Amino acid sequence: MDHQHILKYIRQVFGSTEFIPLHAPYFGGNEKKYVLDTIDSTFVSSVGAFVNRFEEMMCEITGARFAVATVNGTTALQMALLAAGTQRGDEVITQTLSFVATANAIAHAGATPVFVDVDRDTLGMSPSALATFLREHVHINAQGQPVNKGTGKRIAACVPMHTFGLPCKIDEIAAICEEFHIPLVEDAAESLGSYYKGKHTGTTGLLAAFSFNGNKTVTCGGGGAIVTDDEKLAKKLKHLTTTAKVPHPWEFVHDETGFNFRMPNLNAAMACAQLEQLPRFLQNKRDLADKYASFFEGSPIQFVKEPANAIANYWLNVILMPDGHEKDKFLETSNGSGVMTRPAWRLNHKLPMYANCQTGDLTNSIWLEERIVNIPSSFRPDLQ
Template sequence: MKVIFEDLALFIKELFPNQDFIPLHAPLFIGNERKYVMDTLDSTFVSSVGSYVNRFEEMMCEITGAKHAIAIVNGTNALHMALILADVKAEDEVISQSLTFIATCNAISYIGAKPVFLDVDKDTLGLSPASIKSFLEENATIKADGFTYNKNSGRKIKACVPMHTFGLPCRIDEIAEICARWNITLIEDAAESLGSYYKNKHTGVFGEIGTFSFNGNKTVTSGGGGALITNNSELALRAKHLTTQAKVAHPWAFVHDEIGYNYRMPNLNAALACAQLEQLGKFVENKRELAGLYQNKLEGTNIKFVTELADAKANYWLNTLILEDKEQQQEFLGYMNSNGVMARPVWELMHRLQMFENSERGNLENSKWIADRLVNIPSSVRL
């Protein structure tokens, strides 16, 4: 295997030349970023009120096809707000996946709700519809109030939060059908999948609410930032109200009518985001080309490149490989990182973290199998 590792490392260095250490995903600023940020500074509107915040929300609607978009300070807070809008309460249960980034579970925990960890599909790395269906049929019941309850814990199962892992769309239409059948609110964690489509619809629009991240390592970035999208006008109005400290509109008085949150994206970040969003199509096509190069390079080896479903168009935020076993995974990580190429495993499975070790879970066979074999390799947009 060392020969394959060496060959792949050299190939990556040819793809990303003149770098001592090739990062996993670096931002690229080649458009109007400087112009828009300087415009914001000149205007003095650098906080959450400004023309670029409005433009950012308009652009997110144009890109995703959603009716409404709300600019949020980061992706984690967007998830937190989505759960609040879904009326998730303390002690309610929220179905998600153990193979996810910690932000998903942190947002659930902010409310005092309880995550239920179910398995993912091996081909999408995202929440498995079959796993949800099986869990609900075995453990849940719909009561007279119309809501679904966990027969074991007695808690209401209020929401489901699947993630489009590394930008690869999961079988979100099947998940949406199951959630509708059980009256469970579907919130899409699309943090990594801006520019990804499933069955010709952008990720984030299949559920009641979708959330996105614009962190520094995402396909497009605002430094720090997030967004919430929805087709529900009432939820959109409430989201904007709550994220601006629940302040009642008034020419001069400061009156707030409920507990609110300081969650609006600053205009300074929105300016950067708008310039980056202008290049989203170009960036995604560049990344898809890179994914194709990796896939071709690894044909005929025992390293599997993870590809999109037939009905999907992924942004390939992070290119993902599946190795033979845990030993080979560790060898790969050691070799690459020692030879100038950043590689990393998937996040520690959530049910293995101390905070969530007592959480309810289903059969996580696929999640454990993937965690022992998955690695990500450099995925930046190339000039």
Template sequence: MTDSVEMFETIIDLTRSIYGDGFIPLHRPVFDGNEKQYLIDCIDSNFVSSVGKRVTEFEQKIAAFTGAKHAVATVNGTAALHVSLLLAGVERGDEVISQAVTFIATCNALSYAGAHAVFVDVDRETLGMSPDALRRFLAAHVTRRSGQAFNKRTGRRIAACVPMHTFGLPCRIEEIVALCRDSGITVIEDAAESLGSYVGRRHTGTFGKMATLSFNGNKVITTGGGGMIITDDDELAVRAKHLTTTAKIPHPYEFVHDLTGFNYRMPNLNAALGCAQMEELPRFLAIKADVARRYGEFFDRHDIQYMRAPAGTKSNYWLNAIVLDSLAERDAFLEYSNAQGVMTRPIWRLMTRLEMYKDCQHDGLENSRWLEERVINLPSSVPDSAIVAT
């Protein structure tokens, strides 16, 4: 245990060399650009809710940055995923394949749509859905009827697949999309954590039919609370904006709604923050890449597994992650680091270990369970750039 404590101390020293003294949060927002001015402009214009030029501007900036044809802003990433599932044709009683290594919002969105979650395992190298596990599941449990996939065990239609780019590390999304295409399953990428991550030169979130982003307070850029649907499909983009705007038919004064819609549009105030944050995004990503480099070099020297972007991909390193040797070591480090004022956390508890999703079908989740016992997130904020080595 003495050796472990010495190693823990060394990790804390490294973290403080990056972030300084005092309490170090896991990921804090940085507002040192035009955020205040854009908010003041918003207030002065009186357009503070979901009607305002900053909403459209933010959507255009996200579309341009990701290379998606369309972007539709929402109040949060969960709302974005909920609407995406509906746009993909997911109906109450359908099944959606996802991963048990994820934040609860992914599964909550499935529940909002009335869908049943089915979980396949992840890769240890990416923490994202494993195409190998997906291939095995499809071969063992899926039959095709009239071009659609059905689960042979439950008889339910499998309407969609939602893989996630965990902590900003791109999963093997091209293989997943190909498998689902062959099975008649729509892919919606949960790219909530991967703004600024790429597979080759292509941004995450542009491989599936749609994808969702999150701008929560702890993301690479933040709008306080907010999300986005991105897609290349013209019709889906129009429907997304319609559904998230209470399905109101545009009219100067009449209130006519043709569907059960949702009050999910992002307010102009939040979008103003987003526009200012987008101006800083390249700088944020460059600094975070340098933080990741310093972490990586340190953990290589000490023979501790540091989670890097797989070959041929680029990560935004939203949350830096290491893999320790055991559950006991994980828990000891969590207790030690947090007691020292350095915030660390374990990976999320597996969805199948939560009461709401404990009875969902899964494939054994061998890698997921292994990772749950070992993965730790380290502080990953954008620090003062003067502190970061160049």
């Protein structure tokens, strides 16, 4: 398919001859009102009504019993790993096809990432690749802990990521993790509004992390959330992310090493206004994905549709080019023409700080890295 033909169609869909971003935020609700309300209240930091309301809304949307607001998705994942029992010197299994924040959060928690492959239909962690790695490299010790045979280190958690909002086969992954006594912590940063077999992403594992960065479906500039059904863990996380301060009318008493990771009320105000519009955002983005799917149907370029048994939020729309050369040509042409497109992230195991980490077979990840292109996916306010 001719590249100019694709760019012409994208411009037609967005109704613009100007620069078209990959994913621009849209503020068409109560964002300004709520932020001004916060300023008028003077509660602009981590204590305020909108922080509490944001957590309530995240529970309502995901179906999780508890939510804890954080300053960004990376800190949410780091804290979720610590709450799951990750300790310095442990290992955490994740996928190499992911934004670097996934591996960074593991490192921040004091652990070392171990990378396994993804499936081509979900772009997320492959249950078969996970099972193969565990059966070849992990045994259960006398204390019932999963231990890497080669390194002698404990496997503290497994972190699949719902890539670009496409749910992975999380029920199969959960069953494998249960077999090997490994806590499941979902990186749901990109998948707000996505479901697998009727369950919202992030609600199958012990804990999950969401992101509200400036480029996400719902944004508050910077923000994150941890969700869980475990009340004890939720209370612990709220305490730790608020500098582990013991409640007292005036004294400052902290009972353990805490973190200053609580979401400010200003950000929460914007997040609440954005969450109110989530159904509209999701329907609008699904319409865009449907248009792309029809346009690319029958061409050598594959549009990645939501996998079986899933409802995706289509955060970033994905096409697969025939090969790496074609991908590079399209990226150069599109960005040079004012239509923003992006490749997949460089695989995490290729980054210098993670180059020595253990990996399983990564055939699918390498194949996808050579072909993935994200195309413009913004909310279109003109579409009713």
